[in-house]
Amino acid sequence: MSVRFRLNALIVALSSLGVALLVAAMVIGAGPRIHAENDSIMRLAKEFVETTVASLQGTSDPGARLQVLLEGLKELRHVHIYRIDDPAPRVPPEEPLTGNAPSWLARLGAAPPSTEIPVVVNGQDFGALVIAPRVSDEAEEIWNSIVSFTLGAIALAVAAVLFTSLLIAHLLKPIKRVGDALIVLESGRYDVVVPEKGPPEISDICRKLNRLATTLETTISENRRLAQRIIHVQDEERKDLARELHDELGPYLFAVRAAISAHKGELQRGGADREKLLQTCDTVVDRMETIQRMNRGVLQKLRPLGLEEYGLKAKLKSLLALLRESHSQVEINLAVDEDMPQCDETSRLTIYRFVQEGLTNVFRHSDATAVDISIGQALDEEAPPAIRAQGGNVIHVVVADNGRGFPDGVKPSYGIAG
Numbered sequence: 001m002s003v004r005f006r007l008n009a010l011i012v013a014l015s016s017l018g019v020a021l022l023v024a025a026m027v028i029g030a031g032p033r034i035h036a037e038n039d040s041i042m043r044l045a046k047e048f049v050e051t052t053v054a055s056l057q058g059t060s061d062p063g064a065r066l067q068v069l070l071e072g073l074k075e076l077r078h079v080h081i082y083r084i085d086d087p088a089p090r091v092p093p094e095e096p097l098t099g100n101a102p103s104w105l106a107r108l109g110a111a112p113p114s115t116e117i118p119v120v121v122n123g124q125d126f127g128a129l130v131i132a133p134r135v136s137d138e139a140e141e142i143w144n145s146i147v148s149f150t151l152g153a154i155a156l157a158v159a160a161v162l163f164t165s166l167l168i169a170h171l172l173k174p175i176k177r178v179g180d181a182l183i184v185l186e187s188g189r190y191d192v193v194v195p196e197k198g199p200p201e202i203s204d205i206c207r208k209l210n211r212l213a214t215t216l217e218t219t220i221s222e223n224r225r226l227a228q229r230i231i232h233v234q235d236e237e238r239k240d241l242a243r244e245l246h247d248e249l250g251p252y253l254f255a256v257r258a259a260i261s262a263h264k265g266e267l268q269r270g271g272a273d274r275e276k277l278l279q280t281c282d283t284v285v286d287r288m289e290t291i292q293r294m295n296r297g298v299l300q301k302l303r304p305l306g307l308e309e310y311g312l313k314a315k316l317k318s319l320l321a322l323l324r325e326s327h328s329q330v331e332i333n334l335a336v337d338e339d340m341p342q343c344d345e346t347s348r349l350t351i352y353r354f355v356q357e358g359l360t361n362v363f364r365h366s367d368a369t370a371v372d373i374s375i376g377q378a379l380d381e382e383a384p385p386a387i388r389a390q391g392g393n394v395i396h397v398v399v400a401d402n403g404r405g406f407p408d409g410v411k412p413s414y415g416i417a418g
Contacts, residue, residue, distance in 0.1 A: 004165060004172070016157070022149070022153070026146050027105070027108075030139070031108030033142060034135060038138060041078045042079065046131055057121055059121070059122075062121035063126060066083075070129075077134065081131050083126075084127055084128045105143055114132040114133070115131040116130050116131075171202070173198070174194075174197055177194050178202075178205060185213060190213050190220060194210055241298065241302075245298070249294055252290050256287045259287070304349070307349060312351060312352065315352060316334055316352065329369065330363070331369065332373070333370070335372070335373065335374045336376070337374075341377060351397055354399075358399030359371065366404055368403030369402060372399075372400045373398070373400075374396075375396070375398075376396055377395060378394040
């Protein structure tokens with residue numbers, strides 16, 4: 001069910017409940033109201049009749065005057081006054097309930113008993129006047145008021161529902177725009193902008209959605225840039241590997257092949273120069289050792305072997321020993337915190353790659369003579385809030401050198417995403 005339907009249903013239910021409670025209160029109060037009204041009318045009618053009979057004393061024709069009086073009292077509401085010896089009274093003493101009011105409503109108010117007032121004027125007996133209550137008149141007035149109130153309340157409730165429906169439709173327009181924007185975001189378009197209109201809560205949601213779309217667009221663009229950078233770096237690594245195999249391993253392999261071919265030719269000719277043969281063997285051994293060392297360097301670049309078996313610290317020491325052979329002019333210092341928490345394989349490989357890439361940049365660009373490497377657990381204030389909230393460990397890795405640093409105008413970047 002929609003929000004509009006639910007709110008309208010709630011308004012209708014509350015309005016119906018309020019009207020029902022008010023009508024019930026009016027019905028409950030109808031009995032005492034009818035009874036009090038009839039008592040008051042009966043007292044006033046009795047006083048009126050007694051005063052009128054007293055005014056007939058001393059008149060010349062009291063019977064005619066009394067008849068005129070009775071004719072004038074026939075149309076009274078709430079009470080019926082007639083002479084008890086009237087041969088055909090208009091309304092009998094036990095008057096049946098009439099009118100639009102239901103009979104049960106009139107029965108809620110107990111009708112007071114009829115009152116008889118004897119009429120004696122100038123010593124002449126004119127019988128007695130009967131004052132009888134008309135309960136149906138007061139019940140009909142109360143019933144009409146209940147019906148009018150109910151109809152008015154229904155009309156007011158209908159108007160409230162219509163107004164609320166229009167108001168909700170107006171207020172939900174920004175939410176519909178937010179939903180449409182989310183569909184656009186789901187389709188992969190992040191340039192969507194939602195107008196920041198409507199109530200403060202809705203406009204705040206629109207503002208946050210716009211910031212989210214901007215952040216997503218920036219993140220996706222950065223991810224594309226990083227993906228292109230990774231592809232470029234991978235291509236450069238392949239070029240470096242191919243160049244290293246061609247420029248370094250190639251000559252040594254050619255030298256080994258040439259030495260073995262020369263040794264084979266000497267043997268085929270039946271040569272007996274022992275010194276020359278031994279010298280050729282030494283050359284082959286020396287070239288093979290160089291090839292093995294270069295092979296280890298290539299393997300270290302591709303995948304550090306033994307990282308899981310020997311640990312991070314041992315593999316870093318092995319890496320530094322290998323680099324010191326080819327860069328003897330650079331002093332390399334390593335400090336690994338002994339209390340550093342245990343890391344999984346991915347974390348160890350990431351730290352290793354970080355140090356390896358940092359040293360590669362030092363040797364290529366900085367012209368440094370000393371490099372200091374420190375690895376340890378980061379302090380609480382250095383850890384990102386999200387990781388600190390999860391209770392995770394953060395490793396702090398620093399590769400510092402005394403080289404020339406970055407030139408002016410270099411834009412910061414993420415480097416190689418690891």
